[in-house]
Amino acid sequence: MAAANSPIHLKHTKSGARCTIYPYGAHLTSYQTPSGKELLFLSRDAILDGSKAIRGGIPLCFPQFGQPDKRMPQHGFLRNNYWSVVEGSMFDDEEGAGISLELELKDALNARGGKWDVDTKFNAKCTYTVKIGENGFTTTIVMENLGETSWEFQVLLHNYFLVHNHMALNGEMCHVHGFEGYAVDDKISGTNYIHGSDPVTIPENIIIDRVYSPPKDGAIDLHLTIAAGPSNNLSLSASGEVDGVKVPVSGVVWNPHKENALAMADFGDDQYHDMICVEPGMLSDVPPLDGGKKASFTQVVICL
Numbered sequence: 001m002a003a004a005n006s007p008i009h010l011k012h013t014k015s016g017a018r019c020t021i022y023p024y025g026a027h028l029t030s031y032q033t034p035s036g037k038e039l040l041f042l043s044r045d046a047i048l049d050g051s052k053a054i055r056g057g058i059p060l061c062f063p064q065f066g067q068p069d070k071r072m073p074q075h076g077f078l079r080n081n082y083w084s085v086v087e088g089s090m091f092d093d094e095e096g097a098g099i100s101l102e103l104e105l106k107d108a109l110n111a112r113g114g115k116w117d118v119d120t121k122f123n124a125k126c127t128y129t130v131k132i133g134e135n136g137f138t139t140t141i142v143m144e145n146l147g148e149t150s151w152e153f154q155v156l157l158h159n160y161f162l163v164h165n166h167m168a169l170n171g172e173m174c175h176v177h178g179f180e181g182y183a184v185d186d187k188i189s190g191t192n193y194i195h196g197s198d199p200v201t202i203p204e205n206i207i208i209d210r211v212y213s214p215p216k217d218g219a220i221d222l223h224l225t226i227a228a229g230p231s232n233n234l235s236l237s238a239s240g241e242v243d244g245v246k247v248p249v250s251g252v253v254w255n256p257h258k259e260n261a262l263a264m265a266d267f268g269d270d271q272y273h274d275m276i277c278v279e280p281g282m283l284s285d286v287p288p289l290d291g292g293k294k295a296s297f298t299q300v301v302i303c304l
């Protein structure tokens with residue numbers, strides 16, 4: 001019998017692009033271009049047996065990002081539960097290949113807490129769709145309120161991008177453009193400021209852990225370009241809506257640096273040189289989702 005967390009491998013026949021998804025967390029751990037270039041970082045010490053959230057790839061964060069509600073685990077419960085493949089959802093056509101997985105709240109056995117504990121009045125279903133093509137991938141998460149009680153939520157796609165040639169701390173080779181004018185909440189220094197026109201780079205000596213929120217009268221969707229080492233340039237666009245109404249998209253940039261890398265058992269001690277997390281999410285000014293309604297959040301990652 002196949003192990004419960006046997007990976008699903010997809011190939012887009014026409015282009016040769018490939019990806020790998022684990023049912024535990026509906027976790028995309030690899031996307032490779034037709035020429036074999038990997039875009040996602042997966043820790044060499046990642047635990048893949050369904051006993052812990054996978055370190056790397058794209059963990060899904062919902063109904064909270066971080067731990068604003070301390071009674072609920074950090075980043076919520078999606079990354080700690082087994083998802084089911086939606087029957088008949090797998091496809092492989094001219095344009096791309098893909099699959100959808102779903103998780104209903106009643107089947108989310110792990111990592112619940114706070115208002116979302118097992119006795120909650122809330123009800124929900126999440127459906128996650130991954131599509132791959134010649135130049136990149138698209139991931140979409142749809143949240144559905146199956147109950148009558150409205151709920152508040154945050155959602156975020158916690159991308160770990162692979163930085164080629166160990167150059168994550170080299171600002172010339174690894175940087176993010178597109179946060180000009182965004183309000184920064186720097187969780188490490190505890191400061192708040194408006195980001196200028198410089199690209200975001202990982203500081204040499206310290207963890208970077210920052211939330212970038214769009215200006216109130218500015219961009220709703222997020223559009224970034226990411227240099228992830230020599231000749232590995234990506235564009236990332238993300239947009240979201242709640243019951244048909246667009247919601248502003250924030251972005252988080254994180255790298256654990258040496259100290260935090262050493263503290264994480266499932267992260268290689270030196271691998272902070274090999275990754276940058278650039279994570280789009282609906283984090284603030286998200287209206288509650290009413291019974292019977294849907295919210296959705298999509299990102300498109302393209303290899304430039």
Ligand SMILES: O=P(O)(O)OC[C@H]1O[C@H](O)[C@H](O)[C@@H](O)[C@@H]1O
Pocket residue numbers: 066074075209210252253254277279
């Ligand atoms: O260790 P995890 O729970 O997976 O979280 C990893 C990281 O996720 C985000 O990027 C947060 O901003 C960080 O504060 C956190 O350390």
